[in-house]
Amino acid sequence: MKTPPIVSPADWEAARQDLLVREKELTRARDAMAAARRRMPWLAVEKEYAFDTPRGRMSLPDLFEGRRQLVVYRAFYEPGVYGWPDHACRGCSLVTADQIGHVAHLHARDTTLVFASRAPQADIERLKARMGWRMPWVTMLDDFDADFGVDEWHGTNAFIREGDRVFRTYFVNGRGDEALGSTFSYLDITALGRQEDWEDSPEGYPQTPPYVWWNWHDEYSDAGPAEGWLEKVAEAEGTLTSVRSKPTHDDCCH
Template sequence: MPSRGPAGKASLPDLFDGRRQLIVYRAFFEPGVFGWPEHACRGCSMVADQVAHVAHLNARDTTLAFVSRAPQPDIARLKARMGWEIPWFSLTDRFDADFGVDEWHGTNVFYRDGDRVFRTYFTNNRGDEQMGGTWNYLDITPLGRQEVWEDSPEGYPQTPTYKWWNWHDNYDADAAPDKKWVEVSDAGEAAFRNQDPGTKP
Protein backbone atom coordinates (compact mmCIF):
# COMPACT_ATOMS: atom_id res chain seq x y z
CA MET A 1 0.00 0.00 0.00
CA PRO A 2 2.17 2.88 -1.16
CA SER A 3 1.02 6.01 0.63
CA ARG A 4 2.38 9.27 1.96
CA GLY A 5 2.51 10.43 5.54
CA PRO A 6 4.08 13.40 7.31
CA ALA A 7 7.49 11.70 6.98
CA GLY A 8 7.13 10.86 3.27
CA LYS A 9 6.49 7.58 1.46
CA ALA A 10 5.07 4.72 3.51
CA SER A 11 4.25 1.10 2.70
CA LEU A 12 1.60 -1.01 4.44
CA PRO A 13 4.25 -2.53 6.79
CA ASP A 14 5.42 1.03 7.59
CA LEU A 15 1.93 1.89 8.84
CA PHE A 16 2.29 -0.71 11.63
CA ASP A 17 4.90 1.64 13.17
CA GLY A 18 6.78 -1.32 14.62
CA ARG A 19 3.71 -2.95 16.19
CA ARG A 20 2.09 -6.31 15.42
CA GLN A 21 -1.45 -5.14 14.72
CA LEU A 22 -2.79 -2.42 12.44
CA ILE A 23 -6.32 -1.03 12.12
CA VAL A 24 -6.91 1.08 9.00
CA TYR A 25 -10.02 3.22 8.55
CA ARG A 26 -10.70 4.53 5.02
CA ALA A 27 -12.02 8.07 5.51
CA PHE A 28 -13.43 10.10 2.63
CA PHE A 29 -11.55 13.37 2.43
CA GLU A 30 -10.69 14.24 -1.16
CA PRO A 31 -11.94 16.24 -4.15
CA GLY A 32 -15.54 15.35 -4.94
CA VAL A 33 -16.50 14.62 -1.33
CA PHE A 34 -19.12 16.94 0.17
CA GLY A 35 -17.37 19.60 2.24
CA TRP A 36 -14.05 19.46 0.35
CA PRO A 37 -11.61 21.09 0.96
CA GLU A 38 -12.71 22.48 4.32
CA HIS A 39 -14.19 19.27 5.67
CA ALA A 40 -14.05 15.51 5.30
CA CYS A 41 -17.19 13.43 4.86
CA ARG A 42 -19.61 14.14 7.72
CA GLY A 43 -19.88 10.47 8.73
CA CYS A 44 -16.12 9.89 8.58
CA SER A 45 -15.64 13.05 10.63
CA MET A 46 -17.99 11.71 13.30
CA VAL A 47 -15.91 8.52 13.39
CA ALA A 48 -12.73 10.58 13.83
CA ASP A 49 -14.38 12.64 16.59
CA GLN A 50 -15.05 9.45 18.57
CA VAL A 51 -11.54 7.96 18.43
CA ALA A 52 -10.07 7.49 21.92
CA HIS A 53 -6.45 8.42 22.58
CA VAL A 54 -4.33 6.12 20.42
CA ALA A 55 -1.72 5.64 23.18
CA HIS A 56 -4.04 3.06 24.77
CA LEU A 57 -4.10 1.01 21.55
CA ASN A 58 -0.35 1.42 21.13
CA ALA A 59 0.11 -0.05 24.62
CA ARG A 60 -1.53 -3.23 23.30
CA ASP A 61 0.87 -3.49 20.33
CA THR A 62 -1.77 -2.00 18.01
CA THR A 63 -1.64 0.97 15.63
CA LEU A 64 -4.67 2.85 14.31
CA ALA A 65 -4.34 4.83 11.09
CA PHE A 66 -6.75 6.68 8.81
CA VAL A 67 -6.21 6.83 5.05
CA SER A 68 -7.69 9.15 2.41
CA ARG A 69 -6.89 10.36 -1.09
CA ALA A 70 -6.32 13.96 0.03
CA PRO A 71 -2.74 15.27 -0.11
CA GLN A 72 -0.82 15.52 3.17
CA PRO A 73 -0.98 19.34 3.43
CA ASP A 74 -4.79 19.15 3.32
CA ILE A 75 -4.86 16.32 5.87
CA ALA A 76 -2.54 18.24 8.22
CA ARG A 77 -4.73 21.35 7.93
CA LEU A 78 -7.92 19.37 8.60
CA LYS A 79 -6.44 17.53 11.59
CA ALA A 80 -5.24 20.80 13.14
CA ARG A 81 -8.61 22.45 12.62
CA MET A 82 -10.61 19.52 14.03
CA GLY A 83 -8.19 18.61 16.83
CA TRP A 84 -7.56 15.06 15.58
CA GLU A 85 -4.29 13.32 16.49
CA ILE A 86 -4.86 10.08 14.59
CA PRO A 87 -2.04 9.10 12.19
CA TRP A 88 -3.48 9.86 8.73
CA PHE A 89 -1.97 8.88 5.39
CA SER A 90 -2.59 9.80 1.74
CA LEU A 91 -3.39 6.84 -0.52
CA THR A 92 -1.29 6.66 -3.68
CA ASP A 93 -2.19 3.17 -4.98
CA ARG A 94 -5.19 0.80 -5.23
CA PHE A 95 -5.42 -0.07 -1.53
CA ASP A 96 -8.97 1.29 -1.29
CA ALA A 97 -10.16 -0.69 -4.33
CA ASP A 98 -8.28 -3.86 -3.34
CA PHE A 99 -9.74 -3.87 0.17
CA GLY A 100 -13.32 -2.87 -0.60
CA VAL A 101 -13.23 0.73 0.54
CA ASP A 102 -13.00 2.67 -2.73
CA GLU A 103 -16.66 3.70 -2.84
CA TRP A 104 -17.60 3.40 0.82
CA HIS A 105 -15.90 3.74 4.20
CA GLY A 106 -14.58 0.67 5.98
CA THR A 107 -12.27 -0.64 8.69
CA ASN A 108 -9.60 -3.24 7.87
CA VAL A 109 -7.47 -5.05 10.45
CA PHE A 110 -4.02 -6.46 9.65
CA TYR A 111 -1.61 -8.64 11.60
CA ARG A 112 2.16 -8.66 11.00
CA ASP A 113 4.23 -11.79 11.48
CA GLY A 114 7.80 -10.85 10.58
CA ASP A 115 7.70 -9.78 6.93
CA ARG A 116 4.27 -11.30 6.31
CA VAL A 117 1.09 -9.25 6.66
CA PHE A 118 -2.36 -10.82 6.98
CA ARG A 119 -5.75 -9.18 6.67
CA THR A 120 -7.78 -10.55 9.58
CA TYR A 121 -10.98 -8.52 9.75
CA PHE A 122 -13.15 -6.11 7.80
CA THR A 123 -16.30 -4.17 8.63
CA ASN A 124 -18.18 -1.31 6.99
CA ASN A 125 -21.65 0.20 6.93
CA ARG A 126 -23.20 -0.02 10.41
CA GLY A 127 -20.16 -1.90 11.72
CA ASP A 128 -18.06 1.26 11.50
CA GLU A 129 -20.53 3.17 13.66
CA GLN A 130 -19.54 1.37 16.86
CA MET A 131 -15.82 2.02 16.32
CA GLY A 132 -13.85 4.66 18.22
CA GLY A 133 -13.40 3.25 21.70
CA THR A 134 -10.24 1.45 22.76
CA TRP A 135 -12.20 -1.69 23.65
CA ASN A 136 -14.14 -1.77 20.38
CA TYR A 137 -10.93 -1.58 18.38
CA LEU A 138 -9.09 -4.20 20.44
CA ASP A 139 -12.05 -6.58 20.21
CA ILE A 140 -11.73 -6.79 16.39
CA THR A 141 -8.01 -7.59 16.45
CA PRO A 142 -6.52 -11.10 16.43
CA LEU A 143 -4.91 -10.62 19.87
CA GLY A 144 -7.99 -9.04 21.45
CA ARG A 145 -7.63 -7.11 24.69
CA GLN A 146 -4.72 -9.38 25.73
CA GLU A 147 -6.09 -9.86 29.24
CA VAL A 148 -6.11 -13.14 31.20
CA TRP A 149 -9.90 -13.55 31.20
CA GLU A 150 -9.90 -14.10 27.43
CA ASP A 151 -9.87 -17.67 26.16
CA SER A 152 -6.81 -17.16 23.95
CA PRO A 153 -4.55 -19.80 22.42
CA GLU A 154 -1.36 -20.67 24.29
CA GLY A 155 1.42 -18.21 23.59
CA TYR A 156 -0.87 -15.20 23.09
CA PRO A 157 0.22 -12.13 25.05
CA GLN A 158 -1.95 -11.67 28.14
CA THR A 159 -1.65 -9.52 31.23
CA PRO A 160 -3.81 -9.32 34.37
CA THR A 161 -7.08 -7.52 33.80
CA TYR A 162 -6.91 -3.75 34.39
CA LYS A 163 -3.19 -3.80 35.25
CA TRP A 164 -2.01 -2.34 31.94
CA TRP A 165 -4.39 0.63 32.10
CA ASN A 166 -2.54 3.90 32.42
CA TRP A 167 -2.58 7.62 31.71
CA HIS A 168 -2.12 8.16 27.99
CA ASP A 169 1.10 10.09 28.59
CA ASN A 170 2.64 7.44 30.86
CA TYR A 171 3.00 4.26 28.78
CA ASP A 172 6.72 3.82 29.21
CA ALA A 173 8.86 0.81 30.08
CA ASP A 174 8.97 1.61 33.79
CA ALA A 175 5.33 2.67 34.18
CA ALA A 176 3.29 0.69 36.67
CA PRO A 177 -0.27 1.07 37.93
CA ASP A 178 -0.90 2.52 41.36
CA LYS A 179 -0.28 -0.14 44.04
CA LYS A 180 -3.56 0.60 45.81
CA TRP A 181 -5.51 0.22 42.55
CA VAL A 182 -3.86 -3.18 41.99
CA GLU A 183 -4.87 -4.31 45.50
CA VAL A 184 -8.46 -3.11 45.05
CA SER A 185 -8.64 -4.68 41.60
CA ASP A 186 -7.25 -8.02 42.81
CA ALA A 187 -9.70 -8.09 45.73
CA GLY A 188 -12.63 -7.25 43.45
CA GLU A 189 -11.71 -9.95 40.95
CA ALA A 190 -11.31 -12.55 43.70
CA ALA A 191 -14.71 -11.66 45.21
CA PHE A 192 -16.38 -11.85 41.80
CA ARG A 193 -14.89 -15.25 41.02
CA ASN A 194 -15.79 -16.66 44.47
CA GLN A 195 -19.34 -15.36 44.74
CA ASP A 196 -22.20 -17.83 45.04
CA PRO A 197 -23.72 -18.38 41.55
CA GLY A 198 -27.17 -18.07 43.14
CA THR A 199 -26.41 -14.66 44.65
CA LYS A 200 -27.81 -11.71 42.75
CA PRO A 201 -25.54 -8.66 42.39
Protein backbone atom coordinates in the same frame (compact mmCIF):
# COMPACT_ATOMS: atom_id res chain seq x y z
CA MET B 1 -44.73 11.64 22.27
CA LYS B 2 -46.08 8.69 24.24
CA THR B 3 -43.85 8.36 27.30
CA PRO B 4 -43.26 5.27 29.47
CA PRO B 5 -45.13 4.97 32.79
CA ILE B 6 -43.96 6.87 35.89
CA VAL B 7 -43.23 4.36 38.69
CA SER B 8 -41.98 4.12 42.24
CA PRO B 9 -38.23 3.79 43.04
CA ALA B 10 -38.73 0.08 43.82
CA ASP B 11 -40.48 -0.59 40.53
CA TRP B 12 -37.85 1.42 38.64
CA GLU B 13 -35.05 -0.63 40.21
CA ALA B 14 -36.87 -3.88 39.41
CA ALA B 15 -37.18 -2.80 35.77
CA ARG B 16 -33.50 -1.90 35.68
CA GLN B 17 -32.51 -5.30 37.08
CA ASP B 18 -34.65 -7.05 34.47
CA LEU B 19 -32.95 -5.08 31.71
CA LEU B 20 -29.51 -5.73 33.23
CA VAL B 21 -29.97 -9.46 32.65
CA ARG B 22 -30.43 -8.82 28.94
CA GLU B 23 -27.54 -6.33 28.90
CA LYS B 24 -25.21 -8.95 30.38
CA GLU B 25 -26.36 -11.41 27.72
CA LEU B 26 -25.54 -8.82 25.04
CA THR B 27 -22.10 -8.11 26.55
CA ARG B 28 -21.26 -11.81 26.65
CA ALA B 29 -22.50 -12.20 23.08
CA ARG B 30 -20.14 -9.39 22.03
CA ASP B 31 -17.30 -11.13 23.87
CA ALA B 32 -18.12 -14.37 22.05
CA MET B 33 -18.13 -12.54 18.70
CA ALA B 34 -14.74 -11.01 19.47
CA ALA B 35 -13.45 -14.49 20.35
CA ALA B 36 -14.68 -15.72 16.97
CA ARG B 37 -12.82 -12.87 15.25
CA ARG B 38 -9.61 -14.00 16.94
CA ARG B 39 -10.10 -17.35 15.23
CA MET B 40 -10.68 -15.89 11.77
CA PRO B 41 -8.26 -17.23 9.14
CA TRP B 42 -5.56 -14.83 7.98
CA LEU B 43 -5.14 -13.61 4.41
CA ALA B 44 -1.57 -12.96 3.27
CA VAL B 45 -0.98 -9.51 1.76
CA GLU B 46 1.37 -10.19 -1.15
CA LYS B 47 1.04 -6.87 -2.98
CA GLU B 48 3.10 -3.81 -2.11
CA TYR B 49 1.34 -0.53 -1.30
CA ALA B 50 2.58 3.04 -0.93
CA PHE B 51 1.31 5.91 1.21
CA ASP B 52 2.27 9.55 1.51
CA THR B 53 2.71 10.62 5.14
CA PRO B 54 4.03 13.62 7.07
CA ARG B 55 7.32 11.70 7.28
CA GLY B 56 7.50 10.87 3.58
CA ARG B 57 6.65 7.80 1.48
CA MET B 58 5.85 4.67 3.51
CA SER B 59 4.84 1.08 2.75
CA LEU B 60 2.08 -0.91 4.45
CA PRO B 61 4.59 -2.63 6.80
CA ASP B 62 5.99 0.82 7.64
CA LEU B 63 2.57 1.93 8.89
CA PHE B 64 2.81 -0.59 11.74
CA GLU B 65 5.57 1.60 13.23
CA GLY B 66 7.23 -1.48 14.67
CA ARG B 67 4.08 -2.75 16.37
CA ARG B 68 2.51 -6.14 15.72
CA GLN B 69 -0.98 -5.03 14.69
CA LEU B 70 -2.39 -2.31 12.45
CA VAL B 71 -5.92 -0.96 12.09
CA VAL B 72 -6.60 1.17 8.99
CA TYR B 73 -9.78 3.22 8.72
CA ARG B 74 -10.52 4.45 5.19
CA ALA B 75 -11.94 7.94 5.70
CA PHE B 76 -13.85 9.43 2.77
CA TYR B 77 -11.95 12.67 2.16
CA GLU B 78 -11.03 13.54 -1.40
CA PRO B 79 -12.20 15.72 -4.30
CA GLY B 80 -15.89 15.11 -4.91
CA VAL B 81 -16.79 14.56 -1.26
CA TYR B 82 -19.47 16.97 -0.02
CA GLY B 83 -17.66 19.74 1.85
CA TRP B 84 -14.32 19.28 0.09
CA PRO B 85 -11.75 20.61 0.79
CA ASP B 86 -12.88 22.17 4.08
CA HIS B 87 -14.42 19.00 5.44
CA ALA B 88 -14.32 15.23 5.13
CA CYS B 89 -17.46 13.12 4.78
CA ARG B 90 -19.91 14.04 7.54
CA GLY B 91 -20.37 10.39 8.45
CA CYS B 92 -16.63 9.71 8.72
CA SER B 93 -16.20 12.88 10.73
CA LEU B 94 -19.02 12.16 13.16
CA VAL B 95 -19.03 8.40 13.41
CA THR B 96 -15.31 7.75 13.63
CA ALA B 97 -12.98 10.74 13.67
CA ASP B 98 -14.78 12.59 16.47
CA GLN B 99 -14.99 9.42 18.57
CA ILE B 100 -11.30 8.44 18.54
CA GLY B 101 -9.75 7.82 21.95
CA HIS B 102 -6.08 8.49 22.63
CA VAL B 103 -3.97 6.19 20.47
CA ALA B 104 -1.40 5.69 23.26
CA HIS B 105 -3.72 3.08 24.79
CA LEU B 106 -3.72 1.10 21.54
CA HIS B 107 0.05 1.39 21.33
CA ALA B 108 0.26 -0.17 24.79
CA ARG B 109 -1.37 -3.25 23.27
CA ASP B 110 1.10 -3.37 20.36
CA THR B 111 -1.49 -1.91 17.95
CA THR B 112 -1.27 1.08 15.60
CA LEU B 113 -4.29 3.01 14.29
CA VAL B 114 -4.08 4.91 11.00
CA PHE B 115 -6.63 6.82 8.92
CA ALA B 116 -6.20 6.68 5.14
CA SER B 117 -7.73 8.85 2.40
CA ARG B 118 -7.01 9.96 -1.14
CA ALA B 119 -6.68 13.62 -0.15
CA PRO B 120 -3.17 15.12 -0.35
CA GLN B 121 -1.26 15.51 2.91
CA ALA B 122 -1.54 19.32 2.84
CA ASP B 123 -5.34 19.07 2.88
CA ILE B 124 -5.32 16.36 5.55
CA GLU B 125 -3.07 18.37 7.86
CA ARG B 126 -5.22 21.48 7.40
CA LEU B 127 -8.39 19.49 8.13
CA LYS B 128 -6.89 17.88 11.24
CA ALA B 129 -5.87 21.30 12.57
CA ARG B 130 -9.34 22.73 11.93
CA MET B 131 -11.17 19.82 13.57
CA GLY B 132 -8.73 19.21 16.42
CA TRP B 133 -7.93 15.65 15.31
CA ARG B 134 -4.60 14.06 16.22
CA MET B 135 -4.73 10.54 14.81
CA PRO B 136 -2.16 9.51 12.15
CA TRP B 137 -3.65 10.08 8.68
CA VAL B 138 -1.98 8.98 5.45
CA THR B 139 -2.64 9.44 1.74
CA MET B 140 -3.29 6.36 -0.40
CA LEU B 141 -1.29 6.38 -3.63
CA ASP B 142 -2.46 3.18 -5.35
CA ASP B 143 -5.17 0.50 -5.23
CA PHE B 144 -5.12 -0.12 -1.47
CA ASP B 145 -8.71 1.07 -1.01
CA ALA B 146 -10.10 -0.96 -3.91
CA ASP B 147 -8.15 -4.08 -2.95
CA PHE B 148 -9.46 -3.99 0.61
CA GLY B 149 -13.13 -3.26 0.02
CA VAL B 150 -13.15 0.50 0.59
CA ASP B 151 -12.78 2.13 -2.81
CA GLU B 152 -15.76 4.27 -1.85
CA TRP B 153 -17.20 5.46 1.44
CA HIS B 154 -15.61 4.03 4.56
CA GLY B 155 -14.44 0.79 6.15
CA THR B 156 -11.95 -0.58 8.66
CA ASN B 157 -9.31 -3.24 7.99
CA ALA B 158 -7.22 -5.01 10.62
CA PHE B 159 -3.78 -6.44 9.87
CA ILE B 160 -1.11 -8.36 11.77
CA ARG B 161 2.60 -8.62 11.10
CA GLU B 162 4.61 -11.81 11.51
CA GLY B 163 8.24 -11.02 10.77
CA ASP B 164 8.36 -9.46 7.32
CA ARG B 165 4.92 -10.77 6.32
CA VAL B 166 1.62 -8.89 6.66
CA PHE B 167 -1.79 -10.57 6.93
CA ARG B 168 -5.31 -9.19 6.73
CA THR B 169 -7.27 -10.47 9.72
CA TYR B 170 -10.61 -8.64 9.71
CA PHE B 171 -12.78 -6.11 7.86
CA VAL B 172 -15.88 -4.15 8.88
CA ASN B 173 -17.85 -1.39 7.16
CA GLY B 174 -21.33 0.11 7.03
CA ARG B 175 -22.97 0.34 10.43
CA GLY B 176 -20.21 -1.82 11.84
CA ASP B 177 -18.04 1.30 11.92
CA GLU B 178 -20.53 3.09 14.18
CA ALA B 179 -19.31 1.32 17.31
CA LEU B 180 -15.63 2.08 16.67
CA GLY B 181 -13.60 4.86 18.21
CA SER B 182 -12.85 3.63 21.72
CA THR B 183 -9.71 1.71 22.63
CA PHE B 184 -11.54 -1.54 23.36
CA SER B 185 -13.75 -1.35 20.27
CA TYR B 186 -10.63 -1.35 18.10
CA LEU B 187 -8.85 -4.05 20.08
CA ASP B 188 -11.95 -6.27 19.83
CA ILE B 189 -11.66 -6.39 16.03
CA THR B 190 -7.97 -7.30 16.04
CA ALA B 191 -6.49 -10.78 15.80
CA LEU B 192 -5.04 -10.58 19.32
CA GLY B 193 -7.98 -8.82 20.98
CA ARG B 194 -7.54 -6.90 24.23
CA GLN B 195 -4.84 -9.38 25.25
CA GLU B 196 -6.35 -9.76 28.73
CA ASP B 197 -6.43 -13.08 30.52
CA TRP B 198 -10.22 -13.26 30.87
CA GLU B 199 -10.65 -13.44 27.08
CA ASP B 200 -11.35 -16.64 25.18
CA SER B 201 -8.31 -16.66 22.89
CA PRO B 202 -6.37 -19.44 21.16
CA GLU B 203 -3.58 -21.03 23.17
CA GLY B 204 -0.36 -19.04 23.26
CA TYR B 205 -1.87 -15.64 22.49
CA PRO B 206 -0.32 -12.79 24.52
CA GLN B 207 -2.41 -11.97 27.60
CA THR B 208 -2.02 -10.03 30.83
CA PRO B 209 -4.44 -9.39 33.72
CA PRO B 210 -7.02 -6.66 33.03
CA TYR B 211 -6.51 -3.23 34.60
CA VAL B 212 -2.81 -3.88 35.29
CA TRP B 213 -1.65 -2.53 31.91
CA TRP B 214 -3.99 0.49 31.96
CA ASN B 215 -2.32 3.86 32.39
CA TRP B 216 -2.71 7.59 31.80
CA HIS B 217 -2.07 8.21 28.12
CA ASP B 218 0.99 10.37 28.84
CA GLU B 219 2.64 7.92 31.26
CA TYR B 220 3.01 4.68 29.32
CA SER B 221 6.59 3.51 29.43
CA ASP B 222 8.73 0.40 29.53
CA ALA B 223 8.77 0.70 33.31
CA GLY B 224 5.30 -0.84 33.56
CA PRO B 225 2.34 0.24 35.72
CA ALA B 226 2.88 2.29 38.87
CA GLU B 227 3.08 0.38 42.14
CA GLY B 228 0.24 2.42 43.62
CA TRP B 229 -2.06 1.35 40.78
CA LEU B 230 -1.12 -2.32 41.25
CA GLU B 231 -2.02 -1.99 44.93
CA LYS B 232 -5.42 -0.54 44.01
CA VAL B 233 -6.03 -3.41 41.57
CA ALA B 234 -5.04 -5.99 44.19
CA GLU B 235 -7.31 -4.32 46.73
CA ALA B 236 -10.26 -4.39 44.32
CA GLU B 237 -9.62 -8.02 43.40
CA GLY B 238 -9.41 -8.92 47.10
CA THR B 239 -12.80 -7.34 47.70
CA LEU B 240 -14.34 -9.32 44.86
CA THR B 241 -12.68 -12.53 45.99
CA SER B 242 -14.26 -12.17 49.41
CA VAL B 243 -17.66 -12.22 47.70
CA ARG B 244 -17.07 -14.96 45.15
CA SER B 245 -14.38 -17.57 44.58
CA LYS B 246 -12.87 -15.93 41.51
CA PRO B 247 -13.30 -12.38 40.22
CA THR B 248 -14.35 -12.09 36.61
CA HIS B 249 -14.11 -9.27 34.12
CA ASP B 250 -17.85 -8.72 33.99
CA ASP B 251 -18.06 -8.17 37.75
CA CYS B 252 -17.51 -4.45 37.10
CA CYS B 253 -18.58 -4.01 33.48
CA HIS B 254 -21.72 -6.14 33.02
